[in-house]
Amino acid sequence: MHELSIAQSIADAAREQASLNGGRRVLRIGVRVGEISGVAADALEFCFGMTVRDTDLDGAVLELEPVPVRYRCASCRHEFHPVEFLADCPACGSTGxxxxxxxxxxLSFLELE
Ligand SMILES: [Zn+2]
Structure with missing residues (x-):
């Protein structure tokens, strides 16, 4: 769906960072992808490959880092992964x-030549 435009903005951001660093070649691009960001990792990788083909970013490796959903309890500050998006705190039972x-x-990181 919108993976192509996301791939393009990742490529743009990587180019911008690379040019801020003297226009060095980009080797690896790390991207944090939240569990509920709505992005399909394989679709994003596919679109990224299409986007950078025959450009200055051709050959750069896209590394997706999945980020699981985490909730923090307002009462006891406990952090947990919700089950079925229920936000009840498993430590104290609070719903807040x-x-x-x-x-x-x-982008989480960029590795330049
Ligand atoms: Zn709690």
Whole structure:
């Protein structure tokens, strides 16, 4: 679905970082993909390959880092992975937990030549 535009913005961000670093060649691009970011990892890899083919980023390796959903309890600060998106804290039973990870999507690192 929208993986192509995401792949393009990842490529743009990588190019921008590379040019800020003297235009060095990009070897590896790390991307954090949240569990509920709505992005299919294999579709993103496929689209990225298409996007960078025959460009300055051709040959750069895309490394996807899956990020599981995590909730943090508002009462006891316990962090946990929710079951079926129920936000009940397994440590104290409080229902006031909020999501602190799992919906992110973005560059985590860039390895330059
Ligand atoms: Zn708690």
């Amino acid at each position: 937990a909020s999501m602190v990870a799992g919906d992110e999507l973005g």
